[in-house]
Amino acid sequence: MTPSSQPARTVRDLRVGVAAVLGEPTVGLTQRLRLAELGIRAGETVHVVQRSVGGARVVSVRDSRIALDSATARQLPVIPGAGEP
Amino acid sequence: MTSVGPSCHGAAGNVAAPPGTPIVALAGAPNVGKSTLFNRLTGARRQVGNWPGTTVEVGRGVLTEGDDVAFELVDLPGAYSLDPLSPDEALTRALLVDVDPGERPDVVVVVGDADRLSRSLYLVRQLRETDQRMVVALTMGDLAQRHGLAVSTSTLAALIGVPVVMVDPRHGQVRQALMGELHRTLAGAPPVPVPAPTASDTFAAADERFAWIDSVVSASVVRTDGMRARWSDRIDRVALSPVMGPLLFLAAMWAVFQLTTTVAAPLQDALDWFFTGPVTSTAVAVLGAAGLDDTWVRGLVVDGLIAGVGMLLTFVPLMAIMFGLLALLEDSGYLARAAVVTDRLMRAIGLPGRAFLPLIVGFGCNVPAISATRILPNARHRILTALLVPFTSCSARLAVYVLVATIFFPEQAGTVVFLLYVISIVFVVVIGLALRSTLWRSVGSEPLVIDLPPYQRPTLRLTAAVTWLRLQGFLRTASGIIVATVAVVWLLQAIPVTGGYAFGEVPVQDSLYARTAEVIAPVFEPAGFGSWETTSALMVGFVAKEAVISSWAQTYSAEEPGVDQPPGTLGDSIRADFVESSGGHVNAAVWAFLVFLLAYTPCVATLAAQRREIGMRWTVFGVAMQLTVAWVAAVAIFQIGSRLW
Numbered sequence: 001m002t003p004s005s006q007p008a009r010t011v012r013d014l015r016v017g018v019a020a021v022l023g024e025p026t027v028g029l030t031q032r033l034r035l036a037e038l039g040i041r042a043g044e045t046v047h048v049v050q051r052s053v054g055g056a057r058v059v060s061v062r063d064s065r066i067a068l069d070s071a072t073a074r075q076l077p078v079i080p081g082a083g084e085p
Numbered sequence: 086m087t088s089v090g091p092s093c094h095g096a097a098g099n100v101a102a103p104p105g106t107p108i109v110a111l112a113g114a115p116n117v118g119k120s121t122l123f124n125r126l127t128g129a130r131r132q133v134g135n136w137p138g139t140t141v142e143v144g145r146g147v148l149t150e151g152d153d154v155a156f157e158l159v160d161l162p163g164a165y166s167l168d169p170l171s172p173d174e175a176l177t178r179a180l181l182v183d184v185d186p187g188e189r190p191d192v193v194v195v196v197g198d199a200d201r202l203s204r205s206l207y208l209v210r211q212l213r214e215t216d217q218r219m220v221v222a223l224t225m226g227d228l229a230q231r232h233g234l235a236v237s238t239s240t241l242a243a244l245i246g247v248p249v250v251m252v253d254p255r256h257g258q259v260r261q262a263l264m265g266e267l268h269r270t271l272a273g274a275p276p277v278p279v280p281a282p283t284a285s286d287t288f289a290a291a292d293e294r295f296a297w298i299d300s301v302v303s304a305s306v307v308r309t310d311g312m313r314a315r316w317s318d319r320i321d322r323v324a325l326s327p328v329m330g331p332l333l334f335l336a337a338m339w340a341v342f343q344l345t346t347t348v349a350a351p352l353q354d355a356l357d358w359f360f361t362g363p364v365t366s367t368a369v370a371v372l373g374a375a376g377l378d379d380t381w382v383r384g385l386v387v388d389g390l391i392a393g394v395g396m397l398l399t400f401v402p403l404m405a406i407m408f409g410l411l412a413l414l415e416d417s418g419y420l421a422r423a424a425v426v427t428d429r430l431m432r433a434i435g436l437p438g439r440a441f442l443p444l445i446v447g448f449g450c451n452v453p454a455i456s457a458t459r460i461l462p463n464a465r466h467r468i469l470t471a472l473l474v475p476f477t478s479c480s481a482r483l484a485v486y487v488l489v490a491t492i493f494f495p496e497q498a499g500t501v502v503f504l505l506y507v508i509s510i511v512f513v514v515v516i517g518l519a520l521r522s523t524l525w526r527s528v529g530s531e532p533l534v535i536d537l538p539p540y541q542r543p544t545l546r547l548t549a550a551v552t553w554l555r556l557q558g559f560l561r562t563a564s565g566i567i568v569a570t571v572a573v574v575w576l577l578q579a580i581p582v583t584g585g586y587a588f589g590e591v592p593v594q595d596s597l598y599a600r601t602a603e604v605i606a607p608v609f610e611p612a613g614f615g616s617w618e619t620t621s622a623l624m625v626g627f628v629a630k631e632a633v634i635s636s637w638a639q640t641y642s643a644e645e646p647g648v649d650q651p652p653g654t655l656g657d658s659i660r661a662d663f664v665e666s667s668g669g670h671v672n673a674a675v676w677a678f679l680v681f682l683l684a685y686t687p688c689v690a691t692l693a694a695q696r697r698e699i700g701m702r703w704t705v706f707g708v709a710m711q712l713t714v715a716w717v718a719a720v721a722i723f724q725i726g727s728r729l730w
Contacts, residue, residue, distance in 0.1 A: 027532070029287070031532060032288070033168055034170060036288070036295065037168075037204075037207050038534065050318070052327060052425055053325070053428070053429050054327075058321065058325060062201070062203055063200060063202075063232070064201045065318070065321075065539075066535065066537065067325075067533060067535040067537055068532070068533060071532060072532040072533065
């Protein structure tokens with residue numbers, strides 16, 4: 001876990017309730033397109049709603065709740081300082 | 086027809102639509118209420134089956150006005166976009182885009198979610214880049230309103246250039262709202278296509294579409310309050326919690342099976358009394374009046390049809406309760422959460438979280454579960470999941486568990502059944518791990534990306550409709566096989582092999598049926614249930630698990646009752662059989678039998694589904710694996726258990 005003094009680098013590091021702006025996902029091409037169709041794409045503001053089993057994260061993006069496994073959450077960079085309080 | 090590919094116009098099947106009836110295709114992302122809308126529009130006039138030449142299931146039906154068929158409806162597989170990642174999405178694209186223009190549907194109804202509008206508009210935008218006639222039907226309007234979102238359908242329609250209607254297929258009438266727009270759209274000119282993205286790069290093109298979606302949503306959706314009440318988030322704090330989530334999942338599964346056993350039991354007893362009592366005595370009286378009392382016809386009717394088919398129908402309440410509870414979990418939105426909670430487990434055996442869905446469906450019936458593996462984009466994941474599905478304990482096996490548990494462990498029947506489901510999950514995990522470490526070493530894990538629908542209060546009407554549909558499907562699949570099985574079993578029992586008996590008048594122990602079982606029975610002696618009666622039940626159980634009970638019923642009713650054995654006491658006959666075959670270690674033998682029953686080949690319908698989805702080679706491999714695992718486990722349980730009990 002990222003120490004609280006360090007800014008979050010990926011969605012996996014975000015604390016529950018903290019908003020951040022997504023950078024370019026580092027997943028494969030097909031998964032990137034599917035994530036984009038679900039609203040998870042660069043420039044979008046997300047926040048983690050829930051931490052779940054095995055490091056999974058539930059993120060809020062627009063009006064949706066998307067569950068992501070731990071590895072995928074790690075491949076979603078957030079822009080330091082953008083959106084985080 | 087000029088197209089060589091699939092076409093909505095070319096595969097009408099048996100749907101009762103006159104030639105030339107306009108075709109309306111329903112398209113949309115998963116979980117937006119598309120199939121609920123289709124069911125609401127078509128009522129009982131629908132068919133669900135594989136699209137010709139594919140393994141993808143598509144619903145077809147008709148939309149009537151009075152007595153006339155106005156439109157033929159095609160319920161396309163769920164798709165977020167026209168960029169396919171699975172065979173289902175590929176078919177949707179093929180039918181909407183890749184076919185010749187003349188083979189496309191006359192109108193496409195894109196079903197969208199008003200509560201999460203931007204999600205639904207990517208497919209709309211891609212279709213708007215063609216001249217396809219289209220109507221957008223928005224569901225979940227009540228949820229959007231509750232979440233403080235006001236969607237202006239007129240603004241939305243003006244911006245996207247096609248009609249938009251709000252529908253509520255879960256609660257209200259949808260026909261009136263949609264019918265007028267369908268007629269107007271069909272009568273009008275095709276819409277002028279929106280210019281395709283200028284960028285050639287896939288993602289740059291997608292970004293252009295998303296920018297269009299953003300502008301459309303911001304102009305047509307008004308947020309009526311600042312804070313959205315998110316009951317779903319509050320529930321998810323428990324349902325998805327790392328600690329409470331798995332506990333809640335186990336509690337939900339336990340409650341489902343406990344309810345199934347306790348609520349179904351009195352209904353089963355009542356039906357059992359009805360078939361073995363009034364129905365049988367009426368049939369005997371009728372046959373007697375017709376002079377057929379002492380002929381083989383009585384055996385066929387009473388011991389074959391009534392004992393077999395009647396026994397199948399006895400378990401309808403059990404299936405109905407199981408299907409109803411699964412429908413409740415599905416409709417409420419909890420199943421998607423269960424997929425998140427179990428993702429880690431699935432990942433450990435090399436499967437993505439979404440493989441949980443076919444596996445959980447398998448607990449209802451393995452046949453649709455095998456078909457549900459098509460939601461997995463990766464072919465190897467599909468094969469692995471389809472090989473694991475038979476180890477999920479279907480409701481047909483539940484019928485046998487309940488009977489056996491009630492006979493041998495009457496005070497703990499619910500707990501015994503629950504433990505069998507736990508064992509089923511253990512089988513799935515252990516065999517999944519074994520296959521992954523041998524045959525599928527190179528398979529990577531699919532990422533978990535699940536769109537969580539908001540929780541909804543399940544509606545009685547929808548739950549009942551889904552339950553009825555699944556029950557119908559189950560009976561349709563099982564009844565033919567069961568009737569055929571019962572007929573074959575009766576025939577084998579009617580053919581004498583010793584003693585010079587006439588056809589149909591042979592004691593069962595002198596029949597071809599018993600002789601066949603006797604040849605196989607020694608295989609099960611190390612497992613403590615090597616009697617010909619139990620073996621013969623397992624033989625027909627290969628065809629369908631419901632037939633295990635009907636086979637027992639036939640076998641024991643055909644036998645001369647013992648001195649202290651009243652006729653028709655199936656439980657006493659089964660108990661006596663296990664006492665003898667186990668050498669006194671009844672509990673060990675019963676557990677070995679139950680585990681064998683759990684693990685060996687579910688039914689021929691499952692094999693047919695496997696052959697369709699993963700091919701004959703893997704199906705044969707699966708059968709060999711199931712029989713090996715079942716026998717080894719049963720022998721191990723009896724050999725260890727008989728030293729303890």
